[in-house]
Amino acid sequence: MATPGQGSGTGSQPNRLETGGLVDRSRIVRFTFDGKTYTGHPGDTLASALIANGVSLTGRSFKYHRPRGILSAGSEEPNALVELREGARREPNTRATVAEVFDGLVARSQNRWPSLDFDVMAVNSLLSPIFVAGFYYKTFMWPSALWEKLYEPAIRRAAGLGRASDEADPDTYDKATAFADVLVIGGGTAGLAAALAAARTNARVILVDENATLGGRGVDDGADINGNPAHEWVRTVEAELSSAPNVRILRRTTAFGTYDGGTYGAVERVSDHLAVAAQGVPRQRLWRIVAKETVLASGATERPVVFGGNDRPGVMLAGAVRTYINRFGVLPGRRAVVFTNNDYGASTVAALKRAGAEVVALVDSRAQISDEVKRIASEAGARLLLGAVVTGTLGKKRVTGVTIHTRTGEEERLDCDLVAMSGGWNPNIQLTTHLGSKPTWNDKLLCFLPGTLPHGMSLAGAVAGDFTLGKTLVGGTSAGSAAVTAAGYAAVSVPVPKAADESDAVAPLWRVKSPNGKAFVDQQNDVTESDIELAEREGFRAVEHLKRYTTLGMATDQGRTANVNALAIMAEITGRTIPQTGITVARPPYTPVSLGTLAGHHREKHFKPTRLPPSYRWAKENGCVFVETGLWLRPSYFPRPGEKDWLETVKREVTTVRNAVGICDVSTLGKVDLQGADTAAFLDRIYMNGLKTLPIGKCRYGGMLREDGILMDDGTVARLGENHYFITTTTANAVKVVQHMEYCAQWLWPELDVQIVSATEQWAQYAVAGPKSRELLQKIVDPAFDITDAGFPYLGVGEITVCGGIKARLFRLSFSGERAYEIGVPARYGDALMRRLAEAGKEFGACAYGTEALGVMRIEKGHISGPELNGTTTPRDVGLGGMVSTKKDFIGHVLGKRPGLVDPERPALIGFRPLDRSQRLRSGAHFLKRDAQATAENDEGYMTSVAYSPSNGHWVGLGLLKRGPERIGEIVRAYDPVRGGDTLVEVVSPVFVDPEGVRVRG
Amino acid sequence: MRIACPYCGERSLDEFLYSGDATVKRPDFASPTAANEFVSYTYERSNPPGMHRELWYHSAGCHAWLVVTRGIATHAITSVEVARDVALNEKPATKDSI
Amino acid sequence: MANQTLLATSAFLHWKPVKALNFTVEPRETLTMASFAAAKGKKDALAAAIRAAYGADLPKGSGRVEGNGIAFVWAGPDQWLAIAERKDGRDLESELKAALSGIASVVDQSDGRVVVRISGSDARAILAKGIPVDLDARAFKPGNVAITHASHIGVILWQIDDKPTYEVALFRSYVDSFAHWLLDSAAEYGV
Amino acid sequence: MSRAHYSIFSVLRESLRGHTGWGPAWREAEPKPDYDVVIVGGGGHGLATAFYLAKHHGPLRIAVLEKGWIGGGNVGRNTTIVRSNYLLPGNIPFYELSMQLWEGLEHELNYNAMVSQRGVLNLYHSDGQRDAFARRGNAMRLHGVDAELLDQAAVRKMVPFLNFENGRFPIHGGLLQRRGGTVRHDAVAWGYARAADRLGVDIIQNCEVKGFKREGDRIVGVETTRGYIGAKKVGMAVAGSSSRVAAMAGLRLPIESHVLQAFVSESIKPFIDGVVTFGAGHFYISQSDKGGLVFGGDLDGYNSYAQRGNLPVVEDVLEGGMALMPRIGRVRMLRHWGGIMDMSMDGSPIIDHTPVSGLYINAGWCYGGFKATPASGFCFAHLIAHDQPHAVAKAYRLDRFATGHAIDEKGMGPHPNLH
């Protein structure tokens, strides 16, 4: 017989059994809890190690700050939540029952002050008559100002369990997708049997289990399989599966959600059992598992019984007691009372006895039980109290005894330091319900079983209601075979291991009537049975109302140990059956998942990929300041030494372009190559303006509408050949335009012969703008090509070569209003071309310019861009009404004529300049008539874009103003209260530079 | 959700973009009632709770537009067709040439 | 200044070469590529022309075939990407334009996309961290092609051999982000 | 005792007798044969409509019919953000009225719905975004609504826990509405229900409307799972079910139903005070009074009547989360769920008559209808009572798509999943 605390090497762990358990006794690890150092063994959880060290108080409850200990031995734990690790790795609300100990682990209790032992907030317990479910809906209303100032801050101070770290999480996370013929969720006896049956066919099998070790309850219960301890069978199966190339075992991996299409979300805790993750290894990994067939073998969770003081440290689930003894070799108490309503009580009595504990009594609520159970109780020397219930517990921070209500109605007290309770078992059916299936109640087993299963899912073991070990092996083997057959493999017959079928008889017992003290249903959220009664009284009878009103089942454990008791109590109070009462909806995740895991690689700087334009390197070398445009990093401006701010730089860049020549990387513009016999007809239906007449070798500015008549994008259309067009889009809309074109080509007009290919990245493209632009280009364009104004006039396009034969495309286009070209070369030459242009441009005083100067010049010219193309403007609104064809069908034609869109009162594009020319303009300012009050009725539009115009020597703006074009000369207010601005501006032509357009033509 | 692209095979939802009802047909702009027809085509949707024929775009894949028939309450997909083929079949033959 | 030719800039400027025991990454810089798409009603003519010129049967669905000194990778419905070594000034755009005149539209892609070769027994596990396609030997084989994404970056991926060796084509501007993801993912394998 | 006034005194009194004196917050009403007004849908909007009808337009015999349990729809599953920081003149006055009604809600209802004006901060990451926010803020100010444009320093001071140093998209500043905040979602439904019940409204749960009965062009009642109920006027406020219910009256709406997911983390000690939205990704977050981080992102992207989401969007949302605040990496997601949005074609709501006389519609709330609850009820009640739209809701016409007066805040056009 094993006896606690007397062996060598475990002397400091008073409750460690001398033998037994699967921990590695040859090694010792040291950890701290609330600053005190303890020892444990590899294989321990924090909970088992604390128990070994005799620590039973592990936390304080959420609302009443009652002392709490360890209730369970698994992921259902509501009470023993701790803060793990420190500093940037501080991790709140970790269940001590699943955290593996390692050398150097630091754990702290949470939600208490100043200490766990003495928690000031425990006064809440005294106020508990007030703090009942929903009390705050009825209070704190008067005076209303105090809610934000006083009440809510107070509530918030009390809120929350652990503390999130103050620093960025330093660990890494990753994600992976895996494909399986058969996914087995749960590595208990049922899951192992299923995985084995499936694996022997050579199908691809993935087995996941949330624990570090496989085996499940069979091992926890110390049962026998094929006449040997279950863990030996587990070891053999594990060895076979591990060596099979078609099997992947994911330990420490929780399948947390069932999603559509046979997809499961799972999280692998790769390094949580280590002090620090190894170099390059993530802390956790998100698995998206795509499975043809899934065997759910997730087992069952034991139910507590609701009785007075059932939350006191030392009250534990009976199955957990067995787990601590059998799996971890620790004894959670020396004088135990076992309290149950089912035949499994016997195995707890036996386990305790075997471990050397005194079993004071087996309290069974049933009047009749089997002889077998009686025999075991008597062998263990336990008093058998039939038809009796535990009504309350004695002690403060640890149980010292219980009060019993006997069958004959007497009250009795028993001394004990452990209450092992079991109210029956709830199959872990959550993953079967995530897609909306409703569970069904089973009156014999007293639990909910899965209803209609998600496509491809089958069940094995306790989750299917096969509660006995023998049945899990039979069911697991056949579920594995069936699944693998459904996945298209010929099943191989696998011998079913033998195990005894212990009795699973159970009788209803949800709560103990007239409890002695508070009887908790949801231990973490401090919901008591009287809260349920109150909810019922107040009309919150629907289970979902009950949940929301009392917060039952809403804690970190999602009511794994609470929900069924709660609804059974509600059923009892309302005189309905349990199925009539129903169960609340379970949602993913099955157990909580770290947010970092769900983000993986894509966090902080790597949130989204970064796209670098072809001459990024050159720009960087030249001190460029970049700006994010979608995913692109575009050159924004190129400050030079001595320039005091960006404005000075931009002024210089603009002036250089207007007076000499500048070069700008415009490679990010979307570029689309269109070919095919019907391309002209196709483009004609997509653009609002006519394109059929565009001659070969020419470009034209074009606009596209959405079907609702609103501008979608603008750009240029170049005709390179009879059936060959090359269009540009704005950087922002490049992807959207291709998608739109494919939609039109594939769905609206599939009969047209048109091929659409995105060529955005093929071409590095540079605007070369300014009076000297041709001279500069002349130096790089190969002599065979005539780029004189006669040979290459405004809006010309040509396929040429540069720098001795490098193929290029030249467009004579201008956004700046100057004589300008765009020259494209294959992207690999972009950086070199930029260098060459800069070099060759020196003699003309050339400079590089970025999006800022580009923006200034387009505003000076009254060209629209993003702020005007904002998804709500019509062509008419932005001065392009004249371009819209009236003759042809094109997308947006019909709806563009709706009254609301042609209303002359709609704000329309016009220019602005400050009346006091020294004043600055700001986009986003709203227009008001000069003398009008600042009210909504007087709002006449807003400034869309502004720039300091070096050419004019003052700020200029574009804006949408009611009847704008009719109001040139009028003075209006540009009202900008959010920046404290209120400026008088003059309505002027939107073209601030070269209104006749002489310069662009040269 | 996973969609079996006829070209690429079954892929996860995040490779696709949903783009609305596939049963509405773009009206003729020259029809005398075009104004109403376009309003109905562009804005009005049956949005039925049962099976829905809808357009998806394999944006992160082959760029094919697809007509997917899918249960709106169940997310179960019963068919995935190539939109171009569907459109060609539905178009009157006379319109085939322009 | 003489109008000297321009030197190409590698898209892989910021790459560090990766050579681990079971994992290698190697940019393929010297390719010429062009995409081509069948004109309406010309699918058969296109297939015949390619067969005649290169002795290869264009894959109808997703797939990759090799012809004489050239590979054809399916790049979408009725579209392919032709890939060849860019030696001796070979330029697939002009070559294919000549061969396919009137039956397909041809677009130069030599610069728009870059190709990375990834090889070794750890490749599958590493790629699985970003590529949501089943690359298991049973499901994906030499000659198979997938157009998909890798960690938010669009890719065309094909398998070359059973080592396994893969090639991934992606748009040029994403190269650095792709590398970051790939090396991040490979770190667990000691790369 | 069901009519008990809620106050600290009544709570104290009850605490002395085990809270045995409380009665139901609302009666479990049985359907009567007919009513003056039947409201279909026991969500926030339906219950608020009934309350304001009873309060301002009575005496009327009113019933709210709810197919399940009240508050089980979107009012019970949203991320609880209330604000009136809208851009367009069709929207601002309406949402501002709502804001004002929130501000007095506790006293109006005698129910603490925990209206918490802790501020809503929309971050901007580029000059363009800043100017767009300036435009919006100025529009708000013109309407008398509070708005402040913060620069980076001010944002840092206010929410120092964001990722300012290592972001993919730098945080340049934010638009702040201090009066915005959060409201305890369930309490809104319960508070309106209780207050409506006290004014005599019958709240009938487990009563699904299956059809409309008409005489000629006029509505005369509804067929329900609990039998026929006559009604002079019927107002539908069924949010995600709008198309389905409207179809029973032969209407096709400019609406598609889409899933939106929401998320809550495990409870942690408070560190996020207000609401923060990330302007460069789809992510927004606040912290509940219980300590859970409540957050969300974009629509799942496809139409659906299944109240659940899919994994790619979960990942997308958390990528945004970890981009913005990498210190939440070790905090855990506790639960995620979905709701069905009645996404209208321009992203703005509809409060209007229908072509069927006596049938009124309140729909198209997209993912922004929680904040609208009081004003929606107020204006819908006004419309039903007077047959005239309320002044602040007059832009929410059903025919605005035909006339070209869409109210498209985001400029996304007729793509409901993009609003």
Ligand SMILES: Cc1cc2nc3c(=O)[nH]c(=O)nc-3n(C[C@H](O)[C@H](O)[C@H](O)COP(=O)(O)OP(=O)(O)OC[C@H]3O[C@@H](n4cnc5c(N)ncnc54)[C@H](O)[C@@H]3O)c2cc1C
């Ligand atoms: C995840 C999520 C996040 C959101 N976040 C916000 C936010 O932060 N801020 C914000 O302002 N808004 C938000 N919203 C939107 C907001 O929740 C909704 O717009 C709003 O709640 C809709 O109005 P309601 O409350 O009346 O709807 P619901 O609560 O859905 O009420 C409709 C009711 O009608 C019932 N019903 C339907 N059909 C029938 C029938 N045939 N017969 C009888 N009854 C029927 C339903 O059961 C339901 O109870 C969010 C929504 C979701 C899902």
Ligand SMILES: NC(=O)c1ccc[n+]([C@@H]2O[C@H](COP(=O)([O-])OP(=O)(O)OC[C@H]3O[C@@H](n4cnc5c(N)ncnc54)[C@H](O)[C@@H]3O)[C@@H](O)[C@H]2O)c1
């Ligand atoms: N007689 C009774 O009343 C009774 C009742 C219940 C259970 N049992 C015993 O329980 C055992 C049942 O065997 P079983 O194999 O069905 O269950 P099990 O509990 O032995 O194994 C289930 C395994 O699945 C894991 N798991 C659960 N959900 C998971 C998820 N989402 N992701 C990853 N892993 C998950 C669990 O950690 C566990 O290891 C038998 O030993 C049986 O005797 C008996």
Ligand SMILES: Cc1cc2nc3c(=O)[nH]c(=O)nc-3n(C[C@H](O)[C@H](O)[C@H](O)COP(=O)(O)O)c2cc1C
């Ligand atoms: C603001 C808010 C906070 C929530 N907080 C919690 C919580 O702390 N714990 C919890 O379990 N669920 C929480 N929920 C989610 C609900 O449990 C539930 O999932 C949601 O109301 C949708 O209902 P359903 O999942 O039953 O369909 C919260 C929901 C909202 C809207």
Ligand SMILES: [Zn+2]
């Ligand atoms: Zn595809």
